[in-house]
Amino acid sequence: MQCLCIGVNDCAESVKRYITNELKKLNKLNNNCSVKDSVDLDGSTSVICTINQDEKNTPEYDQLILSISNGLADYIIEEYEEKLILRIINSNYCYFNSIEKKEILRLALFIIRNSDKNFLNSIFQIRRRNIIIRKLVDYFESSDKVILDGFVNFRLKDYMKDLEEVVDKAVDDFLTEREYKEFICLLRYFVDIQEPKFNVIHVLVSYDNKYILLDENKKEITNECIQEFMNDIPEGEINYDDLLVSSLITMAPKKVIVHSASSFRNKELLETIKNVFWGKAIICPECELCLVKVARSENKS
Structure with a gap:
């Protein structure tokens, strides 16, 4: 008979639970191995694992040690x-x-x-x-x-x-x-x-993953909003996500409404717009602009 003594302070019940859960998987509890707690003379608490094996160097003993180690590992990770x-x-x-x-x-x-x-x-x-x-x-x-x-x-x-x-x-x-x-x-x-240049700006995604901006009357204002930035950027270096954020900040609308949000490839861009325009940005659940965009996209495909 072999015994393992595990010093555990005041957490004997938890350690016992983790070990017994592993031993139950092997159906080895009680017949081949028992687990109980013990209080030493100095007041310290231990968990005693008694293994019904005369020799240590057997496959069954190694399997029991592995199961006990698995239980202790789970306890260490959790606690x-x-x-x-x-x-x-x-x-x-x-x-x-x-x-x-x-x-x-x-x-x-x-x-x-x-x-x-x-x-x-x-x-x-x-x-x-x-x-x-x-x-x-x-x-x-x-x-x-x-x-x-x-x-x-x-x-x-x-x-x-x-x-x-x-x-x-x-x-x-x-x-x-x-x-x-x-x-x-x-x-x-x-x-x-900044003084708001628009009461409302609607943001939509175009087919080539650029962005379309509309005013409160749903009139397109894309060129008006981004042209000054486009002039300063070489054509091959344009980042349309950055361009959109810069344009919205410059226009400083009282409200930003984002349509067809699912069409945005860059989901972090949506979070940036919501955070920069805190309390002013709205993600449209569905409206005529969203539906028109979807319908036109389907026709294009």
Whole structure:
């Protein structure tokens, strides 16, 4: 009979739950392995995994150790990861204030919990978990007792390095987002200090992904709005997204109505228009202009 002792402080029930969930997948609980908590004489709490094997070097024993390590890895990720990320932020980026650190933590957790569900993040998540499992399995080859806090703090350097990379990415995202917000505030200021040249400007997408501007009477004013910018830009270097934003800022309309928003290839452009013209921009759900645009597009195709 083999015993593994896992020092867990005050979280014995949670650790037991993670381990037993893994053992149940193998149908090994009770018959081949039992899990219980124990309080030592010094008051410390441990989880004791008793394995009904006389020898360690058997495939079945290795499978049980792997399952226990899987359970512990899931527990570490769930219960330690956020605390470790916050520790890295406080250590490596101490110059940010508490509000900024909280936002960086939010961004890091968004990245690490695979919130956008992309393939690379899924691979990264699997890698982190496998690092912990491998370290635990290696550790149990030479020791029957592990103190979980000490293991996390001193044995998971590769895992901590991965978390540091996540925090670095979160900081980059935070700074980029902050710069974007500052830029939007500046553009919003330019709009606010100008006298509106139009009450309403309607924005539509043309067939070649340029933009058509109409006034409140639905008269086209595209050339009137963009001509001064077109004269200063070489033909091959025209960015029509930037041209649209610059034109709208210069015209400073009291209201901007965007039609057929689904036709916009650059969805960030829509967010920029909404942010710059905060409270003034409307995304039209559907109207005659939207329908005419769709009908003409279908006829063209």
